Amino acid sequence: MNILKGIAVSQGIAIGQVYRYSPFKPTVEERYCRPDEAAWQAESYQNSKESALGELRDLFDKMMRENSGKADIFKAHQDIITDEVIDGEILAGIHSENMHADFAVFSVLSGYIDILGQSEDSLIRERVMDLTDVRSRLIRNLHGVREQSLSHFSEPTIVVAEDLFPSDTATIDRTHVVGIATELGGATSHTAIIAKSYGIPAIVGIPSLMQEAAGGAQAVIDALAGALIISPTPDLCMEYVKKLDDFLEVSARTQKFVSTEAITKDGIKIDIGMNIGSAKLPEFSEFADFIGLFRTEFLYMESSQMPTEQAQYEAYRSVLEAAGKRPVTLRTLDIGGDKKLDYWQLPQEENPFLGNRALRLCFAYEDVFKAQLRAALRASIHGVLHIMFPMVGSIEDVRRAKTSLESAKADLSRAGIPYSPDVKVGIMIEIPSVAACADKFAAEVDFASIGTNDLTQYLFAVDRMNPRVERYYQEFSPLLIHCLSHIVTAFGSAQKPLSICGELGGNPDATALLVGLGLRKLSMNSSSFAAVRQVITQIEYAQAAGLAQNALAASTEDEVKALIRAFHKKLHPEAVFL
């Protein structure tokens, strides 16, 4: 038995036979031919192009039948092979420099792989995988090697490879490939993203994997613990057969709840919101009752310059249109702290989390702030817009932000540009001063959303990026729960909507407690919908309120966790929580 550790990127458990996938890897030497051989080299290049295009057309047709969403990749690869400039440069290499065809293909494509790999734009950097893929395909055809693929297996298989390319993952046999393990890659690698979207358990970044894993061996992928176990003992194997059954049962049961209306057994409806961070709505967005947090930083982080008002308007508009009648809570720029921009060099600060960040930065750079507010207001006629200010610490902050908003409205009115008159204005509650006097803030705003990550960090004076103080960051502490309860009461008596959009909002372990405290709106990543909705449909508000009372009466975080465990144990004797 051999246990290899890596990074689990797609949760689950898989048992199967190891298939060592070692696709063609181009080994090309710097070789030149005699001038009279150039025509022949050019001809073999043309032939390799034809056969590569033939393969790509077949793959495209196959994907159109089986998984049309993935077919585009093979069109794009055809575009690269027939690219005039690439083709011209390869032929020039052969004819004028007398390069061997494979060397010409390799050097031209490698040049562009380097250029695109250095792009600041992540969308463009992703194309490197496609160029590398095409480069291999052409050279493989030149060398007369047949294509290997992951498309046909007859047994449950664990694919073990150095790394996987787009054409490998697109054609992968999703019925029989039960797990993926790769030597290279990290949490955001191509393999990781695809494995997750297919729901195939995967572990990446396993050092010396290709040396250790023999083909045909029995293996277990435990992507809950991040381990690949090769040739497990019979006992361990049996244990995993059981674990796999449990996992499948629990996730199938949970996943059914992704679209279920979140109503407690005694009839309290909870609105489930979605946190998003891009102009494109993620999977399951159709099941969100509202967009509880639209982070706008991506526009600033993915761009190499300050995004224009027009570009922002386009992005906001597309989100508002996609959300339809559901409100979209747009949070204004929240940079500084751990989020920095290359093109906007700000002075170094001793304590960035206590520094000139988020709303404070916007106040210091009023033109940047107002451009964002105008863009948001312009987009407001395309949906239901709520504007939310982050890092509010005082009533002055709220009033000043509202003044900026009024001034942005005045700019638009003067220019005759329409905006919705019903844009609601709210704040993030993440600084303890706001929590302490929540009633005063409730009087000033239309709504608020609690950012539990920062609130916890500031309440306990713990830098959440510093692993050495991790244990002081207590999301289940009764002290934080008191804070939450106080905010809920203040907004409840002011009859202003309140939601929670921090990590806690999407943590199914916290759901009963939050509902019990009186929260009626929880916003989270869409991947948490199913688990949170499941909890809500299984509890009674009356019981949850009892849990919240007990948690408020507790003194330590451990006591609260024990209360929650006991609460869930009573609901599901078999479930594992916390």
Added chain:
Amino acid sequence: MYTKTVKLINATGLHARPASLFVAKAKNYRSQIALKNLRTGREAPNAKSIVILLTLAISCGTEVEISAEGPDEVEAVDALATFIESGCGER
């Protein structure tokens, strides 16, 4: 030679799919077509190449200059300018 300057407005920039649509459109014309990123000054002398377009790294809000030389230069530039101004087929 005929030239026009336009601004790219689709949110994600001239990445894979819009670039591929642009090339397909450009190939309908016989003229030599060039594209320049006015922010970086980088120019693609042959805008009928998807890979070259990607190397220009044209992001949202960037102004680009389209120029063409040949028998159908005016039609080519006008059509491509309209394509970019209308959001590169992304809306």
